[in-house]
Amino acid sequence: MGDKNHLYFGDNLSVLRRDIKSESIDLVYLDPPFNSDRDYNQIFTNKQGDKASAQIKVFEDTWHWNNEAEKLFLETIEYYSNSLVSNFLISMRQFLGTNKMMAYLTMMAPRLLELYRVLKPDGVLFLHCDPSSAHYLKLLLDAVFGFRNFENEIIWCYRQGGRGKRNFAKKHDTLFFYAKNDNYTFNSDEIRIPYNGTGGYVNNNNGNVVNGKRYKPNPKGKIPEDWWDIPALTPTSKERVGFPTQKPVALLERIILATTDEDDVILDPFCGCGTAIVAAQRLKRKWIGIDVTHIAIHTIKERLNNEFGFLNDYKVDGEPIDIDGARELASNNRFQFQVWAVSLLGIDYKSDFNSLKKGADGGVDGVRYFQNGEIGNLKKCIIQVKSGKVSVKDIREFDSVIKRESAELGVFLTLKQPTKPMINEAASAGFFTNYRGIEYPVIGIVEVKDLLTHKIKPHNIFPD
Structure with missing residues (x-):
């Protein structure tokens, strides 16, 4: 992996197994496809000619049980034969059958196991999802980390988005926070917010009563609750880079500030337009990003250059660098060749x-x-x-x-x-x-x- 920040163009499962060392990462943040039946991406073919079920290319977030899903299912339960995850997949298949949700969970299972492997003993993981798959993903995370290592279910609330017609308007995402053990970093003073701020209660000079005891509020503010009112990006936001599913930098900065220190290593295996990378760079953390689409890699390179004014302070793997690589x-x-060539x-x-x-x-x-x-x-x-x-x-x-x-x-x-x-x-x-x-x-x-x-x-x- 080396000391340089790193972008990988390719299937994250292959990259994790081949290039990321065990116990080398302080924080994993992943915002994978949500299995939301919305159009975002399509399936990528890797260097070996096999379809990589890592992510779907611009623009289809729809999964199907097919020969590739069946192959990955069998490979996973054999490769990780002694893990709770194998038992989880077998049980879920008995419960769900072979459908879209089962295909999605089959894609996620080996990747979460590899992410657990690369985390340091005191490392943490935040998985970003929406209600369509959250309940299944939490069970899968319990199988990977052990249910005792679950720390928080964080609800990210926002006002932007759709409207409800025959149900209540969907205005939140979920972030599952898991630690590898109890010794993880938590920088509470880095993320405090005003007591009378969003989602808080009014401060007063007399302190507050909790469990019958009076205490003085911390002058730096309070630790945020497990629901975060952070605005989503509007269509006219200056942060926008024209990429679907882009998340605000403020959301990633809170996660990174809370659970890492300067020079720690952040990994985003579904890095998209690179919001986690930008936040890590701003906060003087090292970073690794992986994405299966060249649109994402190109967008991140442009974003880093526009904000930080450099092009050579990180390494890119997987992009063609000569004519043989272009032919491959x-x-x-x-389609990925087309996108790369246009870039x-x-x-x-x-x-x-x-x-x-x-x-x-x-x-x-x-x-x-x-x-x-x-x-x-x-x-x-x-x-x-x-x-x-x-x-x-x-x-x-x-x-x-x-x-x-x-x-x-x-x-x-x-x-x-x-x-x-x-x-x-x-x-x-x-x-x-x-x-x-x-x-x-x-x-x-x-x-x-x-x-x-x-x-x-x-x-x-x-x-x-």
Whole structure:
């Protein structure tokens, strides 16, 4: 693992088993998919060609009992044959049958066991979930940690969100707090809040009576109760990075301040847009993040650079760093290759996130807007990514897409070397002249290897 902060692009179960040492982590925070039957992500394929049930890719949080779930179930109860978790899975299967919930619990069980393994003896874990699976997850956590090591069920209350029509409006998430033993860190003075603050009671100079005894309130305030009134992010919040299910930094800061000290190591195995990582960085903790989507990895890198102004103070594993790695990613998962390849062009997912969808995309894999002269005169460049065999037919079809989208420019990003007829066909599309009189080819063919070797740099592709 080393001393550097670390981002891993890949299946967290594989990363945990391969790269994270036993008893090396002070705090695990995980915000896994909730099994909420809402669209967020799809299943990823790992380097071995097996479907990784770690997380679902942008945007489907729906689980199914299939051959992959059956395989993982059998592997888990055999690999951890002497654990309470194996007995839990067998009992749950008898109770639930083979359905979505059972598939979800089968995914979570081996990951929680590995997270327990990597925690230090005085380490703690916070699992973030919603009411759809909370009751089952608590039983699973009891099996992993032992029910005596349960510390809190914390209710995170918020006012934002949906409205109830035939039931009460759902306005909370649940965080389960477990410790590996009784010696865990709890920095009460770091998280105190005013007595007359949110969720508190009014302070007075005479003290308060508890169990018949009078005491003076702590001048620093009180320790928060097990329900936290921390606002969720609004659509216009400055924190927002355009990522679904993003949590507020204030929520993670309270967890980190309470249960760790400076230089402790925080692990988030479903790190998404990196809120736990940002909070850890702000509070001078070390961190490890794992995510199975390149959208997440790219978003975190941008977020770290924007807030802290660095790109090299951490290590990234799992991203292609050469053409062989790019070919491997394309072979294993074309959609993730597409997302990664577009990121090489510096596409900003905060504005273009919704254009990156698996499925019928009409030949548009990314969009880049540029200003041509005076303010407000925005022009459009579209990006198409190809990881397989390419021919002159692809260029002709791309030319039609550019016209259909009313774009001034198009970038054809290819993993394979373009043919001479392709280059000639692209040249016949002509040039766009910007306000400075500089000409840009209407169809620019760019090879992935030239971006990886910095032979071509993104700022030379797009008009400024």
